[in-house]
Amino acid sequence: MSEKRERFIRICITAATILCVFVLWFLATSLGWVNTRLVPSPGAVWNAFIEILTGGYKNNTLLAHLGASLGRLLIAFCGATLLGVPLGMLSGFHPRLGAVFEPLVEFFRPLPPLAYYVLLVLWLGLGNESKIVLLLFACLPPIFVACAAATKRVPADYKNSARALGASQRQLFLHIVFFYCLPDTLTGMRTAFGVGYTTLVSAEMVAALSGIGWMVLDAQRNMRNDVIFVGIFIMGLTGILIDFLLRRVEKRLVPWAGKA
Amino acid sequence: MEETEALLQFDRVSVVFGKAGGSEGLQALTDISINVSDGEFVCLLGPSGCGKSTLLNLVAGFLFPTEGRVTLNGEDVKQPGPDRGMVFQEPTLYNWLNVFDNIAFGLRMRGVAKAEIKERVSRFMELTGLKGFEQYPPYELSGGMKQRVALSRVLVSDPKVLLMDEPFSALDPATRQEMQNLLEALQNRRKCTILLVTHDINEALYLADRILVFSARPGHIIDEIDLRGISFTDRRSEIIERPDMTALHKRIMDAVTQHA
Numbered sequence: 366m367s368e369k370r371e372r373f374i375r376i377c378i379t380a381a382t383i384l385c386v387f388v389l390w391f392l393a394t395s396l397g398w399v400n401t402r403l404v405p406s407p408g409a410v411w412n413a414f415i416e417i418l419t420g421g422y423k424n425n426t427l428l429a430h431l432g433a434s435l436g437r438l439l440i441a442f443c444g445a446t447l448l449g450v451p452l453g454m455l456s457g458f459h460p461r462l463g464a465v466f467e468p469l470v471e472f473f474r475p476l477p478p479l480a481y482y483v484l485l486v487l488w489l490g491l492g493n494e495s496k497i498v499l500l501l502f503a504c505l506p507p508i509f510v511a512c513a514a515a516t517k518r519v520p521a522d523y524k525n526s527a528r529a530l531g532a533s534q535r536q537l538f539l540h541i542v543f544f545y546c547l548p549d550t551l552t553g554m555r556t557a558f559g560v561g562y563t564t565l566v567s568a569e570m571v572a573a574l575s576g577i578g579w580m581v582l583d584a585q586r587n588m589r590n591d592v593i594f595v596g597i598f599i600m601g602l603t604g605i606l607i608d609f610l611l612r613r614v615e616k617r618l619v620p621w622a623g624k625a
Numbered sequence: 626m627e628e629t630e631a632l633l634q635f636d637r638v639s640v641v642f643g644k645a646g647g648s649e650g651l652q653a654l655t656d657i658s659i660n661v662s663d664g665e666f667v668c669l670l671g672p673s674g675c676g677k678s679t680l681l682n683l684v685a686g687f688l689f690p691t692e693g694r695v696t697l698n699g700e701d702v703k704q705p706g707p708d709r710g711m712v713f714q715e716p717t718l719y720n721w722l723n724v725f726d727n728i729a730f731g732l733r734m735r736g737v738a739k740a741e742i743k744e745r746v747s748r749f750m751e752l753t754g755l756k757g758f759e760q761y762p763p764y765e766l767s768g769g770m771k772q773r774v775a776l777s778r779v780l781v782s783d784p785k786v787l788l789m790d791e792p793f794s795a796l797d798p799a800t801r802q803e804m805q806n807l808l809e810a811l812q813n814r815r816k817c818t819i820l821l822v823t824h825d826i827n828e829a830l831y832l833a834d835r836i837l838v839f840s841a842r843p844g845h846i847i848d849e850i851d852l853r854g855i856s857f858t859d860r861r862s863e864i865i866e867r868p869d870m871t872a873l874h875k876r877i878m879d880a881v882t883q884h885a
Binding site (some may be wrong): 369373520521522523525526527528529530532533536540543544545620621624 | 706709710720730779
């Protein structure tokens with residue numbers, strides 16, 4: 366009962382915080398505290414949103430921009446998962462395999478994507494490939510690291526119990542280690558999606574004609590600050606929505622997470 | 626020396642951990658010789674960290690003696706196998722499988738026919754009082770029920786030797802007693818050779834045919850008590866009441882404290 370109440374109170378606080386930000390923004394622009402050419406008013410941003418929603422932005426509808434970005438991200442994310450999960454888990458399971466892949470990933474992980482993006486464009490061309498590979502490189506390390514670390518943390522008793530029951534090394538990996546690591550793997554995937562999302566704007570910097578990141582960059586070049594705001598809002602909200610959906614998936618797939 | 630009828634033999638076994646190059650290493654067990662005959666219930670008693678678990682791991686085939694030999698039916702233990710079942714202090718249940726599939730795990734890994742799996746698992750669920758819990762996920766069970774699943778999971782493979790590493794020490798007293806009764810009932814039905822590690826003297830007196838008392842590290846046997854010649858009518862209550870039993874309790878207590 367009181368826990369429910371506490372939850373309700375916290376939701377109210379969050380709602381009030383968001384409301385305050387909007388009120389401050391509204392007051393700042395309408396009372397002339399800031400230059401509205403630099404900080405567009407909520408009304409101007411709303412109008413820009415309606416304008417883009419109905420008329421599109423530079424030959425593409427808003428949904429097409431969003432779809433282009435999410436499409437790239439989704440392909441990259443799936444690729445990173447298909448590569449990162451088996452590589453990470455095998456690297457954790459077989460330390461000698463880990464000796465091959467871990468240093469490579471550790472090297473790649475802290476690199477800012479823009480540092481090597483131009484190379485990818487030179488190698489893979491101006492099309493979607495270079496963008497997808499950039500996003501894939503951004504998504505891969507979090508998944509790999511989460512999987513490798515989780516695999517190393519599987520308690521010896523778990524592995525021994527399965528071995529004593531007659532499981533081969535292969536069965537141990539597929540039936541015990543994989544599932545034991547699934548909760549951490551999904552957390553890693555969620556982190557990866559977040560990292561990929563933040564890389565989206567970088568990925569659409571060169572030779573793109575669509576995408577929500579490109580829309581923001583193009584608006585920067587044209588001093589359309591209202592459009593920048595629209596783009597940022599859309600990216601923020603879809604990011605939250607996707608994370609929410611991934612959390613739901615997580616709950617469905619690994620209901621045992623965090624339970625002994 | 627007519628010792629050949631022993632099912633399980635430790636012949637001058639020592640275990641040293643982490644002995645590399647010039648370093649001394651950690652001596653876990655020194656010069657252990659034990660003969661365990663078929664169907665015998667042996668309890669290993671001693672302070673924490675005295676190498677009792679190491680001894681079980683040797684029988685299970687999770688690790689190997691630095692010196693000496695461990696033989697089962699006259700053959701060296703070379704790897705884990707379903708003829709030696711292990712129950713750990715933590716139940717190490719597979720949360721991604723329901724209770725039925727947990728118990729069936731070993732049989733499935735070894736490719737036993739479906740109908741036979743169903744028959745054997747159902748029989749053991751009946752015996753261990755788990756009937757009706759087939760579809761439950763393990764994480765929704767109480768500690769005692771979890772340990773029942775862990776026990777069934779091992780016994781369903783019909784092991785020659787049952788290894789138990791403080792299996793009831795994490796349970797509350799009432800549940801612990803319940804589990805001890807269950808173990809005793811199972812043992813009366815079908816003689817299995819059991820090695821049980823415990824630091825509960827009454828548990829050892831209640832369950833064991835023979836008690837081996839270990840010193841602190843490096844573990845070696847300091848006392849041996851054979852209960853097979855003693856007849857009981859109601860063993861549990863007699864352990865507390867009979868003078869010879871209280872004397873044994875004191876003897877074990879003194880041995881453990883003197884060598885701690």
